[in-house]
Amino acid sequence: MPTENPPTPPPTTADPRLDQPAQTYVLRLYVTGVTPKSTRAIANIKTICEEHLQGRYRLEVIDLYQQPQLAHGEQIIAAPTLIKELPLPLRRIIGDLSSTERVLVGLDLRRHG
Amino acid sequence: MDPSRPQLPKTPTGIYGLDEITGGGLPTGRPTLICGDAGCGKTLMSMEFLVRGATRFNEPGVFMAFEETAQELTQNVASLGFDLTALVAQGQLALDFVYLEPSEIEETGEFDLGGLFVRLGYAIDKIGAKRVVLDTIETLFAGLPNPLILRAELRRLFRWLKDKGVTAIITGERGEGQLTRQGLEEYVSDCVIVLDHRPVNLISTRRLRVVKYRGSTHGTNEYPFLIDEDGISVLPITSLGLDHHVSTQRVSTGVPRLDAMLAGAGFYRGTSVLASGTAGTGKTSLAGHFAAAACARGERVLYFAFEESPNQIVRNMGSIGIDLGRWVAQGLLQFQAVRPTFAGLELHLTTMHKAIDRFKPQIVVVDPLNSFISAGNETEVKAMLIRLVDYLKMNEITGFFTSLTTGGSALDHTDAAISSLIDTWLLLVAVEAGGERNRALSILKSRGMAHSNQTREFLITNAGVEVRDVYAGPGGVLTGSARLAQEAQERADDLVRRQDIDRRQRELERKRAALEAQIAALRLDFAAQEADALALIERERAREAQLEQERKDMAWSRKADAATATPTAMEGAQ
Numbered sequence: 061m062p063t064e065n066p067p068t069p070p071p072t073t074a075d076p077r078l079d080q081p082a083q084t085y086v087l088r089l090y091v092t093g094v095t096p097k098s099t100r101a102i103a104n105i106k107t108i109c110e111e112h113l114q115g116r117y118r119l120e121v122i123d124l125y126q127q128p129q130l131a132h133g134e135q136i137i138a139a140p141t142l143i144k145e146l147p148l149p150l151r152r153i154i155g156d157l158s159s160t161e162r163v164l165v166g167l168d169l170r171r172h173g
Numbered sequence: 174m175d176p177s178r179p180q181l182p183k184t185p186t187g188i189y190g191l192d193e194i195t196g197g198g199l200p201t202g203r204p205t206l207i208c209g210d211a212g213c214g215k216t217l218m219s220m221e222f223l224v225r226g227a228t229r230f231n232e233p234g235v236f237m238a239f240e241e242t243a244q245e246l247t248q249n250v251a252s253l254g255f256d257l258t259a260l261v262a263q264g265q266l267a268l269d270f271v272y273l274e275p276s277e278i279e280e281t282g283e284f285d286l287g288g289l290f291v292r293l294g295y296a297i298d299k300i301g302a303k304r305v306v307l308d309t310i311e312t313l314f315a316g317l318p319n320p321l322i323l324r325a326e327l328r329r330l331f332r333w334l335k336d337k338g339v340t341a342i343i344t345g346e347r348g349e350g351q352l353t354r355q356g357l358e359e360y361v362s363d364c365v366i367v368l369d370h371r372p373v374n375l376i377s378t379r380r381l382r383v384v385k386y387r388g389s390t391h392g393t394n395e396y397p398f399l400i401d402e403d404g405i406s407v408l409p410i411t412s413l414g415l416d417h418h419v420s421t422q423r424v425s426t427g428v429p430r431l432d433a434m435l436a437g438a439g440f441y442r443g444t445s446v447l448a449s450g451t452a453g454t455g456k457t458s459l460a461g462h463f464a465a466a467a468c469a470r471g472e473r474v475l476y477f478a479f480e481e482s483p484n485q486i487v488r489n490m491g492s493i494g495i496d497l498g499r500w501v502a503q504g505l506l507q508f509q510a511v512r513p514t515f516a517g518l519e520l521h522l523t524t525m526h527k528a529i530d531r532f533k534p535q536i537v538v539v540d541p542l543n544s545f546i547s548a549g550n551e552t553e554v555k556a557m558l559i560r561l562v563d564y565l566k567m568n569e570i571t572g573f574f575t576s577l578t579t580g581g582s583a584l585d586h587t588d589a590a591i592s593s594l595i596d597t598w599l600l601l602v603a604v605e606a607g608g609e610r611n612r613a614l615s616i617l618k619s620r621g622m623a624h625s626n627q628t629r630e631f632l633i634t635n636a637g638v639e640v641r642d643v644y645a646g647p648g649g650v651l652t653g654s655a656r657l658a659q660e661a662q663e664r665a666d667d668l669v670r671r672q673d674i675d676r677r678q679r680e681l682e683r684k685r686a687a688l689e690a691q692i693a694a695l696r697l698d699f700a701a702q703e704a705d706a707l708a709l710i711e712r713e714r715a716r717e718a719q720l721e722q723e724r725k726d727m728a729w730s731r732k733a734d735a736a737t738a739t740p741t742a743m744e745g746a747q
Contacts, residue, residue, distance in 0.1 A: 092287030100282075124288060128295035131288050135272040138317060139287030154317070155282035166279030 085109075085117035085167070086146040092139040093125050097156045101140040104157035112169055142166075181388040184232070184304070184340040187225025188218065190407030194392040195383060199364055204331050204341040206361040208353045209368030214379060214400055215344040216241070217250065218368070219306040221404045222342055224255045226304045227265035234304035235267045235296045235339075239312035243268035253404050267296040273316030280318040286326040290333060297339060305334060305341040311355050324355075331360050352384070363387045369395070378517030381407055397519025401527075408523045419443065424536075424571055427466030428459070430640035431599075434616060434625035440597050441621060442535075443569040445562050447542075447591070449576040450601030454612050455631055456575035457481070458638050459599070460538045461490040461497060463573050467536045468500035475534035476508045477525060479544040483508035494636045507532050513544040518557045521545065526564060537565055542574040542591070555591060562594045596620045601631065604652045611653035613643060630656065 089105055091098035102121055109117050124131050124139065134143065138154040144167055153166040164170040183197035192198050199205045199222075207215050216238075223234035238246055246268060247257040260266035269292060297305065310330075313323055334341045343361055345353030352358045358365055365385040370377060381398050383391045398407040423438035432439045440446050446463075448456045464474045478486055486508070487498045500506035509528050513521070529537060539561075545554045565572040574595075592598065598617040603610045612631040616624045630652045632639040644651040644659050651659050 090288065092285075092291060095287075097283055097285065104282075124291040128291045131292040131295065132269055136288030136292070137271060137273065137286060137313070138284040138289075139291075140284065141288060142281075150277060151279060152277050153279045153281050155280050155284040158282035162279055162281040166281065 083116065083147050085113050085144065087117060087167075088120045088122060088134075088143045088145065090122050090124055090130070090134065090136050090139060090141045090143070093123060098140055100156040100158060101142070104160070104163070105142060108157070108160060108163055108167075112164065112167075144168075183389070184226075185230060186222045187229050188221055188405050188407060189403075190396070190398070191381070191405070194381075194396055194407060195364075195386060196389055196391060199340055199342070200386070200388065201340050202335060202338045203363040204334050204343050204361045205364040205366065206343050206345060206353070206357055207366045207368060208345040208347055208357070210347045210370060213368040213370040214398070214405065215368055216246075216308050217253070217400060218405055219308055219342040219344055220246070220250050220255065221253075223266060223304055223306055224250075224257075224260065227260050227263075232303035233265045233267075233300040234306065235269065235293065235300070235302045236306045236308065237269045237271060237293060237296070238308050239271045239273065240309055242270045246270075253400075253402060255404075264300050267300050267302065269293075269296055271312075273312060275316050278317065284319075284322065286313075286323075286330065290330065294337075297337060303339055305339045306344070307341065308344045309346060310343055311345050311353060311357065314355055320355075327357070328360050358385075368398075373517070378519050380519075397517065397523060399520055399523040399527075401524075403527070406523050406527060408519055408526065418569060420569060425466050425470075426459075427462035427464075428638050428640055430629070431614070431638075434627070434629065434640070435597070435619055436622040436624055440571060440619075442571055443566055444596035444620070445565065445572040445574065445594060446597045446599070447574050447576055447595040448599045448601060449578050451578050451603055453610075454601035454603050455614075455633050455638065456577070456601060457486065457540055458490070458493055458495075458633055459601070460540050460573055460575055461486070461493075461495045462638055464506060464536065464538055465490075465495045465497060465500065468497075468503075468505040472505070472535040473532060474500070474506045474536045474538065475528060475532050476506060476538045476540070477528075478508055478510040478540055479513045480541060481510070483510050492635065493633055493638070507534070518545060518553055522557050522561060525561065529564070529568070529570070534570060536571045536573065538573045538575075540575045542576045544577075558591050559594060562591075606651070607653070607655045607658075609653045609655070611655075613652055614640060 087105070087109070089101060091101060105119065109119055122130060124136065130136070140154070140156060142153040142157060142163075144151040144153065147168070151166050151168070153163060157163050161170070180197070182201040183195070183199065184201045185192050185198035186195075207218060209215055220236065223236055226232040226234050236246070241249065243257075250257060257266060257268065261268060271289070271292075293305070296302065310327065313327075314320055317323060331341075331343075343357060345355070345357045347367075348354035348356070352365065352367060362385070364383070364387065367382045367384050369380045369382070371380070372378075379398050379400065380395045382395045383393065396407050398405055420442040422442040423440065424442050425432050425439040426435065448459050450456055460476075464476060467474050476483075476486070481489070483501075487501065490497045497506060501508070507528075509524070511521075511524075542558065543554075545557065562572060576591075595618075597619040600615050600617045602613050602615075604613050605611075612633070613628050614631040615628040616626075618624075628643055628645075630641040630643045632641055644656040
């Protein structure tokens with residue numbers, strides 16, 4: 061997705077919108093078993109977090125096959141789904157997280173194009 | 174259907190009428206698509222499928238809602254008597270609301286509907302569900318990006334449902350040019366039911382049609398259906414055979430002389446009776462009599478009134494001495510009053526079916542029949558009435574229908590052309606003459622009995638309906654005052670004639686007396702003459718004898734030879 065900002069990592073933390081850079085991100089990634097999509101998604105989110113949220117994020121990976129009741133409670137439909145619980149607002153990011161730009165938008169780390 | 178042939182296994186829906194149309198229910202273990210416009214009853218039909226499954230067939234079900242929350246659903250169907258909370262607590266039902274908020278969702282790559290599968294699978298396994306409803310799954314297309322993935326996933330979902338062996342209902346909104354917006358019918362191809370809710374002549378009727386049912390025969394018509402406090406009722410336009418049981422029992426019309434006209438005993442039980450006539454000829458009064466007589470025998474009567482309110486009928490019948498209020502209070506008579514335009518024909522028929530099923534009457538009165546014309550066209554009305562009459566006959570219920578003949582049309586013409594359905598047809602006419610309208614009744618036909626062929630005058634008195642002879646003489650058929658006047662005239666003429674006869678008789682007597690007097694006088698006259706003549710003859714004879722004696726004396730004194738001289742002497746003496 062073409063945006064006005066070229067994908068250069070440094071400006072993210074300096075984004076004027078994020079005036080509380082110390083806020084911790086609470087993220088949960090729901091996957092359904094060990095599928096190529098799940099594996100890709102886990103790898104992608106880990107990379108993104110390390111690059112953009114180093115030291116201020118909590119990531120939990122949950123396999124719905126192991127805890128199926130969570131699918132209902134968390135309103136999960138698509139898999140994989142990444143839920144950004146904090147900071148608010150709540151966001152659901154679906155897919156294998158391969159489009160880094162969109163993930164960053166979803167995590168409010170970058171404005172919508 | 175031939176029971177020996179293997180049939181596709183079917184899961185009964187428990188919805189009144191739907192199982193008849195589908196020949197037993199929906200295909201077991203396969204998904205069925207129910208589609209239609211907004212507000213046509215998709216959610217309700219699928220919910221009833223689950224509730225009936227849980228309560229009647231011990232088949233727990235999962236309802237996955239994409240549009241309404243569990244709480245909303247529970248409230249919405251509570252009015253139909255479905256207590257979802259209790260069913261959920263008993264583990265007979267699982268409600269899962271799928272929340273989709275596009276603004277919260279960001280697509281970042283390839284995804285699948287794994288979460289949905291897990292949720293559904295979990296819900297099914299938890300309560301051992303046999304039935305599943307997905308309402309309305311197409312919402313996914315609005316909530317999630319990438320229709321290509323969704324299509325592939327839906328295909329996988331339906332396959333998966335089949336593998337799970339659950340009988341599923343998938344609902345879909347009607348789309349342009351196809352059954353559903355997203356063309357779900359391509360994926361769900363075992364059974365497709367289309368619901369419709371369209372107004373015809375300002376009256377809206379819900380209809381259902383089984384478009385497709387793979388591996389099974391099914392009714393192909395559009396069947397009207399009804400949503401009321403008991404849930405959904407589909408009305409099968411059953412192809413009833415004409416083989417219902419026939420009774421030889423008779424039921425009184427409530428008017429003794431009318432019974433007499435109908436071969437002395439009234440109608441046959443279980444037949445259809447039509448009283449037709451122009452406005453104000455006493456059709457409702459006749460119906461009232463019939464109903465009251467039935468109630469007096471302890472029978473149950475269901476009275477469908479389409480033009481008057483029950484209270485008005487009770488009051489008006491009271492004015493002619495029929496107390497219907499008493500029977501209403503005793504629960505033998507029930508009124509169902511509704512304007513014909515209130516609903517479509519099918520809805521009326523369904524309501525009537527249900528009311529009849531509930532009340533189980535021996536007699537049904539429909540007053541008047543042809544007000545349905547305003548609610549539909551003639552062909553439809555006829556089709557509907559055939560179904561009604563067949564239904565009544567099957568249940569051995571005597572149907573009494575009234576039909577208003579509009580002015581100008583032939584008297585034996587009914588609007589709905591239902592005469593062939595009718596077994597006994599009473600024709601009520603208004604005879605207008607001499608500044609009066611009078612009522613006359615005749616039996617146009619009565620199948621299976623030797624009925625009277627006479628027209629009778631029909632009086633509505635404050636002691637009920639009375640059937641009188643009409644005057645049928647050289648002056649034509651007269652009714653009312655004209656009949657009374659004619660009868661008075663005849664009585665007067667009669668008197669004059671009798672007096673005339675008396676007079677003539679007297680005159681004859683007098684003539685006879687005169688004649689006899691004359692005869693007596695003549696006789697007396699004759700007797701007098703006879704006496705005179707006889708006296709004369711006597712005298713002459715006496716004189717002759719005298720002369721003879723004198724001659725003898727003279728001869729003796731002359732001493733003449735008597736033998737020779739006598740004749741000449743005699744001649745000479747004369």
